[in-house]
Amino acid sequence: MKKANFKVTKLKSFVDERGKLIVFLQTKELNEKHKYFGQIYFVTFSKKGAVRGNHYHKKWHEWFGVVEGKVLVKIEDVRTKKKKQITLSAQRDKYIRIETGPYIAHAIKSLTKNATLLSYAESQWDKNDTHYYKLM
Secondary structure (H helix, E strand, O other), rough: OOOEEEEEEEOOOOEEEEEEEOOOHHHHHHOOOOOOHHHHHHHHOOOOOOEEEEOOOOOOEEEEEEOOOEEEEEEEEEOOOOOOOOEEOOHHHHHHHHEEEEOOOEEEEEEEOEEEEEEEEEOOOOHHHEEOOOOO
């Protein structure tokens, strides 16, 4: 049986009187295939209940986490139909990063009025590698 191509990682916060610093992703966490720089981007939600995603990629590998607000993330391996659901919140003491690989459908729903995701991909976005897949 093929292992699902996603990973959830709890990130450490460095806190002092000024606020928090969270190391989102480090070179040592990437295998050789993913060390080529692709792009960093923000995904924003302007209202509670807004849904982004509902797609998967056959090639793209992404890492994302919430930096503002709270979101519900649904993930499904489109080949095996294995599913996972997780809530990400910028208010938690421990931040969480989700890594998705090829054939992992993902959809994100804002649970707060405003929310923002920080995302990294090891290559630049290609519209031909974005395949619609309804999760929510």
